[in-house]
Amino acid sequence: MIEILSCSEMAEADRRAPAEGVAGEMLMEAAGRAVAEAALARWPQARRVLVLAGPGNNGGDGYVAARRLAESGRTVAVAALAPVEALRGDAAVMAARWSGPTLPIGEAGPVDFDLVVDALFGAGLARPLAGVAAHAIGRAADSGLPVLAVDVPSGLNGDTGAAAGAVLPATLTVTFVRLKPGHLLYPGRALCGEVVLADIGMPGSVVAGVGARTFLNRPALWRTAFPEPNPQGHKYDRGHVLVWSGPEFATGAARLAALGAARGGAGAVTLAGPAAALRVHAAHVSAIMLRPAARPDDLHAILAGRRFAIAIVGPGAGDGVEAATDAALAGAAACVLDADVFTAFADRPNALRDRIAERPARPVVVTPHEGEFGRLFGQGGPAGSKLDRAREAARRLGATVVLKGPDTVVASPDGRAAIADNAPPWLATAGAGDTLAGFCAGLLAQGMPAFEAATAAVWLHGEAAREVGPGLIADDLPGALPAVLRRFQSTVAEGGDSQP
Numbered sequence: 001m002i003e004i005l006s007c008s009e010m011a012e013a014d015r016r017a018p019a020e021g022v023a024g025e026m027l028m029e030a031a032g033r034a035v036a037e038a039a040l041a042r043w044p045q046a047r048r049v050l051v052l053a054g055p056g057n058n059g060g061d062g063y064v065a066a067r068r069l070a071e072s073g074r075t076v077a078v079a080a081l082a083p084v085e086a087l088r089g090d091a092a093v094m095a096a097r098w099s100g101p102t103l104p105i106g107e108a109g110p111v112d113f114d115l116v117v118d119a120l121f122g123a124g125l126a127r128p129l130a131g132v133a134a135h136a137i138g139r140a141a142d143s144g145l146p147v148l149a150v151d152v153p154s155g156l157n158g159d160t161g162a163a164a165g166a167v168l169p170a171t172l173t174v175t176f177v178r179l180k181p182g183h184l185l186y187p188g189r190a191l192c193g194e195v196v197l198a199d200i201g202m203p204g205s206v207v208a209g210v211g212a213r214t215f216l217n218r219p220a221l222w223r224t225a226f227p228e229p230n231p232q233g234h235k236y237d238r239g240h241v242l243v244w245s246g247p248e249f250a251t252g253a254a255r256l257a258a259l260g261a262a263r264g265g266a267g268a269v270t271l272a273g274p275a276a277a278l279r280v281h282a283a284h285v286s287a288i289m290l291r292p293a294a295r296p297d298d299l300h301a302i303l304a305g306r307r308f309a310i311a312i313v314g315p316g317a318g319d320g321v322e323a324a325t326d327a328a329l330a331g332a333a334a335c336v337l338d339a340d341v342f343t344a345f346a347d348r349p350n351a352l353r354d355r356i357a358e359r360p361a362r363p364v365v366v367t368p369h370e371g372e373f374g375r376l377f378g379q380g381g382p383a384g385s386k387l388d389r390a391r392e393a394a395r396r397l398g399a400t401v402v403l404k405g406p407d408t409v410v411a412s413p414d415g416r417a418a419i420a421d422n423a424p425p426w427l428a429t430a431g432a433g434d435t436l437a438g439f440c441a442g443l444l445a446q447g448m449p450a451f452e453a454a455t456a457a458v459w460l461h462g463e464a465a466r467e468v469g470p471g472l473i474a475d476d477l478p479g480a481l482p483a484v485l486r487r488f489q490s491t492v493a494e495g496g497d498s499q500p
C-alpha cells in the first residue's frame, strides 16, 4: 500500500467505489468502526468520549464512531457543529442512526471527558477554520485530553501538510484506504501524532484506477530495479564514479560522497581534483582512486576515457564548480549535482536546465535541501507544498529532484514522486547530504534508473542513520550501509519489506 492519495484522488475513489459494489455508506460505516476500534485499543481506560462532529462526511464518520463506542459501553456525547437536519447524504444517514446525546458544539466543553474524537473536518477542508469551529478546537487543545483525529487533524490540509489557520493537534490519527501527503509532510506529520491506516474495504482495483503518482518511499517502490551484481561480472560492470574534489582545505565533503558511492555499490570510485587536495585524500582513503585534475576542465579528458563514469559534482567543490558541472554533464553517463552547484547556478535555474537538456538521455539527479532549492530558483521558484515544489522543479529542470529534509521528497520529470518517512532526526548532521549524493551515484553506476536510484538511496540513507543511532556523524553512514543492505537483501529473498 505504497500509493499516497491526494484528497481529490481519494474523493475520486469514493465516486468510483459504488460501481464496484461498495456503497459510500459501507465505507463510512467501516471508517467509523475503525475509529472506534482504534480508540478502544489505544485508550482502553477511557470511559467518557466526546465526539466533535462536523458538517460533512468527516462528521458522518464521527457519528458512526459515537454509536460504536456507545455500544461498547462508553459514555459518549456528540458536539455537533451543524444541526443534524443540515447534514446530507451518508452523513445524514449516520447521524439519524445515532440516538445518544447531541449538543451544539458551543455548549459542549471537554472537561467531563477522557478522550476527544475530532471528526470536524477531513479531506473537505476548504478554508482556514474560524469562528465557532476554531473556538471548539482551541478548547479541545487547551483541555490537555488525548485527541483521536478522524482522517486528518481538523484544520490541517491533507494535501500539503500545512495549516492555514487553527488546527487541533492529534495524539493518534486514523486515516482510510491510503495515506495522504499531509500525514507525511511537515508540519502535518507532527500534528497527526501516530498514524493508523485502516482498511475500510475500498477495492484495490478502484485505487489503482485513480492512477496515483505519489508513493511512500519503501523498498516496494524500487525493489525490482535494485541492482544485483552479476556473478561473472567484474568491477567496471558495476560502474565507475568520478567525484570532483575542491581545494586542499575542503576535502571532507567530496570524500564522504566518494565513500558513499563505493558503499552504494559502484565497482570503482575516483576522486579527481588539485594535487594538494589529493594528498589530503590519500591520507584517508585506500579503496578510492585519486586522479590529478588541476582545473575542472581537465575532467573532460578524464571522463572521455571512462565512458560509463557517473559524476558527482558539488560537495566541497569550491571555485570552478560551474566548469566541473559542464564537464560532468557533457562527459558522464549520469550525474549527481549537489551543494555548491546550487550556489553556482543561484537564480539561474534555466541555465542549469539548458545544460541538462543538451543530453536528454543522460539522467541527472539534483539533491538540494530547502535552502539550496530556494537559492537555485530564487524569486518565481516553484510554489505550493514540498511535494508540489519538488515535482515542479523536476519538470522545469528535466532532472530527478531530491528535496531533502525530515520528509525528503524525490520527484521525477515524468510526474512520479515519493515521500520518505524513515529518516531519524540525528541524520541532520554536517556531511550527511554528501554521503547521500554518494549512495545515489553508487546505485546509478550499477544501472539503476534515476528515480529508483534516488528513492532507494534516500531510504537506505535513513535506514543507515537508524542503524547507527543517536551520536551519528556523517563518517559513520557509509560503514553502516552493509548491515542495512544485508537486511534489505534478506527481506527481498523473503518477498517482504523491512518496514510495513
Ligand SMILES: NC(=O)C1=CN([C@@H]2O[C@H](COP(=O)(O)OP(=O)(O)OC[C@H]3O[C@@H](n4cnc5c(N)ncnc54)[C@H](OP(=O)(O)O)[C@@H]3O)[C@@H](O)[C@H]2O)[C@@H](O)CC1
Binding pocket: 010, 011, 013, 014, 027, 028, 031, 054, 055, 056, 057, 058, 059, 060, 061, 120, 121, 122, 123, 124, 125, 126, 127, 128, 129, 130, 133, 150, 151, 152, 176, 200
Ligand atoms: N472518500 C472516501 O472514500 C471516504 C471518506 N470518508 C470521510 O469523508 C471525509 C471527507 O468528507 P467531505 O468531503 O464531506 O469533507 P469534510 O472534511 O467532512 O468537510 C466538508 C464540510 O466542511 C465544510 N467546511 C470545509 N471547510 C470549512 C471551514 N474552514 N469552516 C467551516 N466549514 C468548512 C464544508 O462546507 P462548505 O465548504 O461547502 O461550506 C462541508 O460541509 C474524509 O475526510 C473522511 O473522514 C469516510 O467516510 C470513508 C470514505
Ligand SMILES: Nc1ncnc2c1ncn2[C@@H]1O[C@H](COP(=O)(O)OP(=O)(O)O)[C@@H](O)[C@H]1O
Binding pocket: 339, 369, 404, 405, 406, 408, 423, 424, 425, 426, 427, 428, 429, 430, 431, 432, 433, 434, 435, 436, 461
Ligand atoms: N530533521 C531531520 N530529520 C531527519 N533527517 C533530516 C532532518 N533534517 C535534514 N535531514 C537529512 O539530513 C541530510 C542533511 O543533508 P545536507 O543538508 O545536504 O547536509 P550536508 O550539506 O552537510 O551534507 C539530508 O539527507 C536530509 O534529508
Ligand SMILES: [K+]
Binding pocket: 058, 118, 119, 120, 121, 122, 149, 150, 151, 152, 153, 154
Ligand atoms: K478530523
